[in-house]
Amino acid sequence: MQQVTTKHKNPRRLAAALPLMSAFMLAACSGPAAPPAPPPMQVTVANPIERQIRDWDEYVGRFEAVQDAEIRPRATGTITSVLFTDGQQVQKGQPLFVVDPRPYRAALAQAQAQGQRAQATLANARSELQRAEKLLAAQAVSREEFETNQATLRTAQADVAAARAQTQTAELNLSFTTVRAPISGRVSNRRVSTGNFVSDGQTVLTRIVSTNPIWFVFDGAEAFYLKYRRQDQSGERSSSRDTGNPIEVQLADESGWNWRGRMDFVDNAIDPNSGTIRAHAVIQNPDGFLTPGMFGRARLLGSGSYRAMLIPDEAIVTDQTRRFVYVVGADGKTAQRPVVTGPPADGLRVVREGLKLNDRVVIAGLTALQPGMPVQAKLTRIQLKQGSGSPASMPVTTPPASDASAAN
Numbered sequence: 001m002q003q004v005t006t007k008h009k010n011p012r013r014l015a016a017a018l019p020l021m022s023a024f025m026l027a028a029c030s031g032p033a034a035p036p037a038p039p040p041m042q043v044t045v046a047n048p049i050e051r052q053i054r055d056w057d058e059y060v061g062r063f064e065a066v067q068d069a070e071i072r073p074r075a076t077g078t079i080t081s082v083l084f085t086d087g088q089q090v091q092k093g094q095p096l097f098v099v100d101p102r103p104y105r106a107a108l109a110q111a112q113a114q115g116q117r118a119q120a121t122l123a124n125a126r127s128e129l130q131r132a133e134k135l136l137a138a139q140a141v142s143r144e145e146f147e148t149n150q151a152t153l154r155t156a157q158a159d160v161a162a163a164r165a166q167t168q169t170a171e172l173n174l175s176f177t178t179v180r181a182p183i184s185g186r187v188s189n190r191r192v193s194t195g196n197f198v199s200d201g202q203t204v205l206t207r208i209v210s211t212n213p214i215w216f217v218f219d220g221a222e223a224f225y226l227k228y229r230r231q232d233q234s235g236e237r238s239s240s241r242d243t244g245n246p247i248e249v250q251l252a253d254e255s256g257w258n259w260r261g262r263m264d265f266v267d268n269a270i271d272p273n274s275g276t277i278r279a280h281a282v283i284q285n286p287d288g289f290l291t292p293g294m295f296g297r298a299r300l301l302g303s304g305s306y307r308a309m310l311i312p313d314e315a316i317v318t319d320q321t322r323r324f325v326y327v328v329g330a331d332g333k334t335a336q337r338p339v340v341t342g343p344p345a346d347g348l349r350v351v352r353e354g355l356k357l358n359d360r361v362v363i364a365g366l367t368a369l370q371p372g373m374p375v376q377a378k379l380t381r382i383q384l385k386q387g388s389g390s391p392a393s394m395p396v397t398t399p400p401a402s403d404a405s406a407a408n
């Protein structure tokens with residue numbers, strides 16, 4: 001058997017190539033290298049704001065005139081003048097219509113003549129009685145005749161009083177021929193024209209509604225009524241029956257609550273058909289912009305003052321059964337925190353339960369968050385949104401050092 005011997009011409013080159021060959025062999029055995037881990041997701045976090053909050057309850061209603069007068073004549077006759085322009089603003093006592101006054105002037109003249117006749121009869125009766133007194137003293141007339149003269153005087157006095165009353169009635173009827181505005185407000189269109197015949201207390205001439213102030217009338221659910229009664233009993237909030245609780249109104253084309261007033265009336269019974277109770281508030285309307293029948297949404301002070309946290313609405317996640325927020329713990333991982341929310345305030349959302357002042361709440365970057373996910377948190381501050389149209393909150397008053405306690 002022949003032995004083959006292989007000789008390497010350059011042993012140093014072979015020794016240098018061995019480590020490189022080993023590296024290639026190891027790479028071929030281990031497969032492709034794993035990609036590097038992605039960096040943690042970036043989110044924006046902030047601590048809740050603690051504020052003093054008052055709840056507001058919302059209602060739907062309409063404006064009504066405080067005074068609404070249907071104008072009817074108190075004299076019968078023909079309309080001779082119309083003294084206003086349809087739709088104008090009128091003042092109490094301003095003349096509106098004139099009914100033909102001539103028959104009433106004649107009746108007044110007749111009553112005045114009857115009064116003068118009664119006065120003459122009375123003067124004659126007094127003279128007769130004075131003569132009878134002198135004759136009775138001289139025993140020239142009988143007692144019976146003297147008493148007759150006394151009765152005649154009393155009758156004449158009664159006739160004068162009756163004539164005076166008839167004159168006053170005639171003067172009053174004559175004054176009714178000028179139909180005047182019983183209230184100040186805006187007049188509707190005329191329902192009769194010059195030449196029309198109108199009847200006392202029957203013919204409708206026009207209508208006047210007052211404009212300042214004006215009522216905002218709405219119906220409240222029985223549940224709200226019970227809540228207010230409980231709050232009144234506990235001293236948290238006074239009843240609107242006894243206190244002019246503040247109310248704000250928003251018109252159909254407005255985004256803010258621009259009209260402010262106070263509660264003025266709560267009805268004495270709940271409607272058994274609808275389960276609601278009627279109430280109204282007084283709103284100042286100096287320029288007459290608010291019109292009876294106009295629609296509006298109102299919010300009424302619904303609670304006393306209490307402490308609560310404020311966070312943006314965007315930070316709150318809602319599923320089918322609950323609401324929660326994401327908070328970032330000291331380990332840099334996210335966790336879900338169930339919360340109980342309340343009404344808006346200063347453009348933010350009230351959180352009644354579930355948060356603490358030192359919680360770092362995720363307010364931006366929630367799209368792909370999952371519980372337990374590591375994140376890179378960027379701390380910022382929540383800003384109040386003044387002029388947002390929501391009720392304003394108040395800062396929490398810092399207690400004295402002796403009364404302060406550390407947050408748990």
